[in-house]
Amino acid sequence: MIEQVAVSGLLMGLIYALVAVGLSLTWGVLDIINFAHGEYLMLSMYTAFWLYTLFNMDPYVSLPLAALLIFVIGYLNYKIVIKKVIDAPGLTALLATFGLSLLFRNLAQFFWTPNIRFISNTIVTDKKIELGSVVLGMPQLVAAIGSIIMVFVIYHFITKTKIGKAIQATAQDKSTARLMGINTEKIYALTLAIAGAAAGIAGSFMSTFYPVYPESGMMYGLLGFVIVALGGFGNIMGALYGGIIIGLAEAFGAYFLGTQFKYAVVFLIYLVVIQFKPRGLFGW
Amino acid sequence: MVIIRDILRDQKKGIAALLVLIGLLPFIIQDNNFRHVMIMFVLFAALGQAWNIITGYAGQTSFGHAAFFGIGAYASTVLLWKFDVSPWIGMLVGGIIASLVACVVSYPCFKLSGHYFAIATLAIGEIMLQLFVSWEYVEGATGIMLPIKEKGLLNMQFHPANKLPYFYIIYLLFVLIVSIAYIIERSKMGFYLKAIRENPDAAMAIGIDTTKYKLYAMAVSAFLTAIVGSFYAQYVMYIDPFMVFALRISMQIVLLTVLGGLGNIFGPIIGSAILIFLSQYTRIILGGTGKGVDLILFGLLVVVMACYQPNGIVGLFRKFVTKRRREVGVHGTADVAG
Amino acid sequence: MVQPMLQVDGVTMKFGSLVANNRVTFHVNKGEIVGLIGPNGAGKTTLFNCISGFYTPTEGRVVFRGTDITGMKPHLICKLGLTRTFQIVKPLKEMTVKENIMTGAFLHVNTRREAEESADEILEMTHLHDKRDQLAGSLTIADKKRLEVARALATRPDMLMLDEPMAGLNQTEVKEVMELCVSLKENGLTLMIVEHIMEGIMPIADRVVVLNAGEKIAEDVPEVVVNDENVIKAYLGERYHAQSKKS
Numbered sequence: 054m055i056e057q058v059a060v061s062g063l064l065m066g067l068i069y070a071l072v073a074v075g076l077s078l079t080w081g082v083l084d085i086i087n088f089a090h091g092e093y094l095m096l097s098m099y100t101a102f103w104l105y106t107l108f109n110m111d112p113y114v115s116l117p118l119a120a121l122l123i124f125v126i127g128y129l130n131y132k133i134v135i136k137k138v139i140d141a142p143g144l145t146a147l148l149a150t151f152g153l154s155l156l157f158r159n160l161a162q163f164f165w166t167p168n169i170r171f172i173s174n175t176i177v178t179d180k181k182i183e184l185g186s187v188v189l190g191m192p193q194l195v196a197a198i199g200s201i202i203m204v205f206v207i208y209h210f211i212t213k214t215k216i217g218k219a220i221q222a223t224a225q226d227k228s229t230a231r232l233m234g235i236n237t238e239k240i241y242a243l244t245l246a247i248a249g250a251a252a253g254i255a256g257s258f259m260s261t262f263y264p265v266y267p268e269s270g271m272m273y274g275l276l277g278f279v280i281v282a283l284g285g286f287g288n289i290m291g292a293l294y295g296g297i298i299i300g301l302a303e304a305f306g307a308y309f310l311g312t313q314f315k316y317a318v319v320f321l322i323y324l325v326v327i328q329f330k331p332r333g334l335f336g337w
Numbered sequence: 338m339v340i341i342r343d344i345l346r347d348q349k350k351g352i353a354a355l356l357v358l359i360g361l362l363p364f365i366i367q368d369n370n371f372r373h374v375m376i377m378f379v380l381f382a383a384l385g386q387a388w389n390i391i392t393g394y395a396g397q398t399s400f401g402h403a404a405f406f407g408i409g410a411y412a413s414t415v416l417l418w419k420f421d422v423s424p425w426i427g428m429l430v431g432g433i434i435a436s437l438v439a440c441v442v443s444y445p446c447f448k449l450s451g452h453y454f455a456i457a458t459l460a461i462g463e464i465m466l467q468l469f470v471s472w473e474y475v476e477g478a479t480g481i482m483l484p485i486k487e488k489g490l491l492n493m494q495f496h497p498a499n500k501l502p503y504f505y506i507i508y509l510l511f512v513l514i515v516s517i518a519y520i521i522e523r524s525k526m527g528f529y530l531k532a533i534r535e536n537p538d539a540a541m542a543i544g545i546d547t548t549k550y551k552l553y554a555m556a557v558s559a560f561l562t563a564i565v566g567s568f569y570a571q572y573v574m575y576i577d578p579f580m581v582f583a584l585r586i587s588m589q590i591v592l593l594t595v596l597g598g599l600g601n602i603f604g605p606i607i608g609s610a611i612l613i614f615l616s617q618y619t620r621i622i623l624g625g626t627g628k629g630v631d632l633i634l635f636g637l638l639v640v641v642m643a644c645y646q647p648n649g650i651v652g653l654f655r656k657f658v659t660k661r662r663r664e665v666g667v668h669g670t671a672d673v674a675g
Numbered sequence: 676m677v678q679p680m681l682q683v684d685g686v687t688m689k690f691g692s693l694v695a696n697n698r699v700t701f702h703v704n705k706g707e708i709v710g711l712i713g714p715n716g717a718g719k720t721t722l723f724n725c726i727s728g729f730y731t732p733t734e735g736r737v738v739f740r741g742t743d744i745t746g747m748k749p750h751l752i753c754k755l756g757l758t759r760t761f762q763i764v765k766p767l768k769e770m771t772v773k774e775n776i777m778t779g780a781f782l783h784v785n786t787r788r789e790a791e792e793s794a795d796e797i798l799e800m801t802h803l804h805d806k807r808d809q810l811a812g813s814l815t816i817a818d819k820k821r822l823e824v825a826r827a828l829a830t831r832p833d834m835l836m837l838d839e840p841m842a843g844l845n846q847t848e849v850k851e852v853m854e855l856c857v858s859l860k861e862n863g864l865t866l867m868i869v870e871h872i873m874e875g876i877m878p879i880a881d882r883v884v885v886l887n888a889g890e891k892i893a894e895d896v897p898e899v900v901v902n903d904e905n906v907i908k909a910y911l912g913e914r915y916h917a918q919s920k921k922s
Contacts, residue, residue: 086452137644144398145647148595151588152639159629159636275463275584282456313478317467320460324446327457331449525781525790532767532778539765542727543830544753544782600769 056187058308059301064189064197066300071200071255072273073280073292074207075248081287082224082244083139088150089130091274092157093123093249097256098265099161105172105260112175112260113195120253127249131242139241154274161267169266177261196258201293203254207247208289220244224287272316279323285333294334298322352519352602356512359606363504370621372500376507376572378613380565383511385594385605386518387561392591393600394527395554396534397447398455401462402590405435405559407469407581409566414481414576417492424493428567432560439559440552447551459584466582480577483570493571507568514561518602521557530554531600592635596642598651607650611638678741680705680834680865681726681757686735688721688889695721697889698735703834708856708866710876710897713886714909719869720762722886723838727759728752740833754782756833760826760840762869764819768812772803775811775822779829793829801825801855817848824855834865841875849875877901885909 072094079087097119104115112119130153138149172178180191211217222230223240231237256270263269280299284291299319306318326334359379363372388402412434413427422430446457470478486492495502521527529550532540540547570576589612597608615638616631623630646653679702688696695718703709711719724730726737731746738744739757753759767775773794780793798804801821806814811822820840827835837856841849849872856866856879870876876883877897885893885900887909893900900906 080452086455134640134644138647141643141647143599143647144392144591144595145643147398148592148647149640149643151592152636152643155632155636156640157636159632162629163633275459278456279460282453286452311471313471314467317464320464320467323460324457324464327449327453328445331453333453523787525785525787528770528774528778528781528790531770531774535767535769536765538729539761539767539826540778541729541749542753542759542761542765543779543826544750544758545778546748546750 054186055308056185058304060187060189061193062301062304063297064193064300065303066297067197067200067204067293068193068255068258068296069273069276069280069300070293070296071203071251071258073277073284073296074204074289075251076274076277077281077284077286077289077292078207078211078220078244078251079248080281082220083135083241085135085139085146085150086278087245087248088147088274089153089157090248090252090277091270091272092154092161093126093252093270094256094259094273095161095265095267095270096126096157097123097253098260098263098269099165100253101257101260102170102172102265105175112172112257116254116257119257120250123253123256124246124250127252128242128246130249131245135245136238136241158267158271165267167267169264171264172260175261190262192258192262196255196261199258200255203251204289204293207251210247211289216240216243276316276319279319282333283323283326285330285335288333288335291333291335348602349519352515355603355606356515360505360508360512363501369498369500372504374613374617376500376504377617378609379504379507379511380569380572381589381593381613382606382609383507383514383565384562384590385597385609386511386514386602387558387565388590389594389600389602389605390518390521390530390561391551391554391558393594393604394522394530394534395551396530397443397551397555398451398591399458399555399558400455400584400587400591401458401460401465402558402562403582403584403586404462404465405439405562406566406569406586407465407578408435408438409563410570410576410581411469411475411481412563413567414483414570415475417486418481418484423491424567424571425491428564431563431567435559435563435566436556439555443555444548444552447548459587462582462584462587466578466584469578469582476577478578480575480580483574483576493568503572507565507572510564510568514565515602517557517561522602526550526553534600592639596639596649598649601649601651603651604649611635611650677704679703680707680740681867682736682738683722683726684736684738686722686725686732686737688718688725688730689733694889696725696732696886699886699889699891700735701884701891701894703865703867705865706860706863707881708860708868708879710880710883711867711869711886712871712873712876712883716888717886718889719886720838721889723759723836723869727757727836753830753832756831757836758827758830758832758834759836760823760838762838762842764816764823766811766814766819766822768810770811771808772811772814772818772822772825773798773807775826776803776829779826780831782830793831797825797829800858801828802851817844820844820852821855824852828859832864834867835859837866837868837870839869839871841870841872853879 076087076090079085100119100122101112101115104110105112134149134153138146177191177195182189182191182194211220219235220240222235223237227237276299280292280295284295302319302322303315307315363375388399392398409431412431413424416422416427416430417424442461446454449457469475475481486494488494488496529545532545533547533550537547566581593608593612594605596611598604612635615635619631619634681703683699683701685698685700686696687698699722713719725732728747728749736743736745739755742755744752767778776794776797777790780790784790784793798807801824803821803825806818814822824837824840841852853875860866868876880897882895883897883900884891885906892905892909893903
């Protein structure tokens with residue numbers, strides 16, 4: 054039983070990590086908490102849902118489309134809104150992203166009703182793998198594997214490619230980056246777009262086993278903040294480890310204390326860790 | 338616009354005028370629907386005012402004020418329901434508990450900077466929600482229906498068709514909170530809190546015990562938030578954790594205050610007016626279809642304000658006043674600073 | 676023997692393997708102006724932070740008027756009568772000049788009226804009176820520097836530690852700061868001033884302490900210090916000495 058809990062927690066944690074990576078990049082590079090990040094996830098899940106319902110496209114097939122769509126949404130969010138608030142004082146940027154999140158969530162409710170929907174018949178629905186006493190749901194397994202691959206792809210992109218290095222440089226010191234000839238505007242827009250795409254991919258994976266409704270991204274956005282703060286913002290591997298820790302904490306919390314306590318355990322762990330590492334476990 | 342200018346120039350008169358106006362409206366307009374809207378408006382304005390003390394003045398962003406709101410709501414409700422204690426006493430008890438909880442949980446978090454503190458308060462709020470959902474003594478997720486008691490001021494229960502007493506109770510609480518905010522703003526504590534917000538190092542260097550003052554601000558803010566929570570429970574007569582501990586409540590308080598103008602007495606009042614009237618009346622006009630049009634509009638407004646008027650609506654007025662003053666060539670040294 | 680106002684006793688500050696201050700010892704007597712000079716990276720600001728409580732020194736002791744203040748919280752040190760300013764000015768931006776000064780004044784008074792009276796005095800003294808209603812964030816750098824001193828003065832210190840109060844100012848403005856320092860001294864205040872502008876500190880200092888690479892290399896009256904072999908080599912050679920020869 055314990056193995057089952059650990060494995061389920063780990064799988065969930067890997068998916069959380071992909072959600073958190075985008076948030077972490079946004080936080081690290083643009084220095085804003087993007088409250089709309091959970092809504093990117095939700096929009097991606099709706100994309101998968103509608104492409105499935107209208108064109109019978111499997112979420113795995115529509116995944117690139119969803120990723121691209123949220124990539125564009127992230128990019129436009131920067132160009133239209135975030136750009137104007139990025140250097141503003143105090144809580145302005147937060148106000149803007151929270152406004153965006155309200156907007157997306159309620160637009161979804163307006164157009165698609167608050168009803169809870171499922172994608173009922175994908176190629177992985179109801180499929181399972183049994184490893185000894187541990188049963189793995191196919192949708193979760195595929196999502197977890199896909200997520201960890203994506204986390205490493207993004208890690209590789211940020212640390213190894215030229216654009217990625219420009220993103221890192223911008224995160225560390227904006228004005229120096231500018232002096233070195235980096236177009237920080239472009240980097241910001243790209244960062245938010247990449248964050249969106251990551252959420253888009255995570256959303257597609259999740260749509261195979263998680264209900265789709267206007268608020269379906271909210272809890273993940275929230276957990277995302279905690280994971281990012283736990284891992285230390287701007288740190289991709291921090292988000293991965295943070296995601297795994299939170300996934301496991303949630304699973305074990307639910308197992309030992311009851312499901313109703315699983316998030317309390319998650320938030321409590323954050324509060325405790327932050328006492329010893331005020332800038333997160335892997336913070337700069 | 339002259340009125341606005343005068344209000345901003347002489348804060349005291351302006352606040353007094355506004356309070357009198359708010360107090361008279363539900364008396365003049367005898368429509369129960371309108372009175373309900375006014376109650377919600379004043380309630381959220383009071384919450385924004387209380388939150389403003391820790392975030393607007395002291396600069397410590399709290400995303401977890403629903404925790405204190407909920408504690409207030411539950412304290413008075415449980416005392417009335419289980420021990421037959423008057424909600425007025427319950428209100429005080431709730432305020433004190435909320436203050437204590439606020440001090441205990443925020444003390445270790447004050448060393449966190451910026452976003453980390455904000456996320457910690459968010460976590461505290463969510464933990465409270467989870468705890469109350471699973472706490473059987475207070476009926477967990479089922480919530481508590483308040484017992485019907487003898488009507489009257491003592492039990493804070495009145496004929497449901499008559500909203501006026503409820504309005505005046507929350508109105509008095511609101512006036513109390515505004516007065517406290519006003520006194521704090523003008524006192525040594527207000528100066529110290531703003532100094533901590535503007536620059537913690539500079540504050541320490543001129544002898545300010547930053548931790549102590551942040552704790553004071555948090556305690557006061559939590560106390561005031563909780564007493565409003567107590568009133569809310571008495572008004573709606575039914576509470577469950579998802580109503581009172583919701584992140585939605587925390588964020589509504591944040592949004593309306595920032596929208597109106599952070600660190601300013603008028604901010605929460607203006608912000609609450611917009612939020613509440615917009616949501617209540619779009620609901621009435623467009624029908625309560627749950628389509629969330631009000632929140633779409635509100636979201637849009639928030640985004641637009643953030644982009645073009647980051648100092649909130651109060652900032653917009655202030656800009657206008659400064660511009661006008663320059664145009665008419667008045668070189669007054671009006672005290673419009675927040 | 677008369678007790679010194681401030682006694683810094685073998686203060687060492689290490690950041691990991693980096694030694695920013697190495698067993699620095701000196702004292703400041705009541706009513707003196709002591710200059711603390713040294714090339715960039717000599718550890719002056721670190722020493723300042725150790726004295727004012729922003730850092731706890733790795734070793735050594737700081738005694739202010741007989742009280743051991745080593746590792747004490749900054750606000751308590753300020754309450755004892757030792758107030759500092761910052762090299763990088765820290766104005767309370769969204770507050771007016773007067774409100775900035777009042778915030779300092781509240782250390783010893785509780786009512787707004789008393790704080791205002793106290794602030795008015797200091798506004799006069801520091802020539803900021805005309806700008807009292809401006810937001811601190813909108814001031815010129817010279818005025819921000821002045822405000823930094825004014826706000827510290829409002830806490831009614833017995834000793835004031837100024838961190839580069841003249842940096843970035845033009846000659847007239849430097850003169851004004853010098854005059855202010857001298858008049859403060861005449862009013863009985865003890866001053867310790869970190870300064871790069873030799874023309875600004877040498878004429879007003881009673882004694883000068885020279886730091887280089889974290890160590891004290893000289894401590895004497897200005898006339899002696901400028902001719903000190905080590906000092907010239909370490910620092911003054913490049914600037915003040917060359918200039919004084921020229922003239």
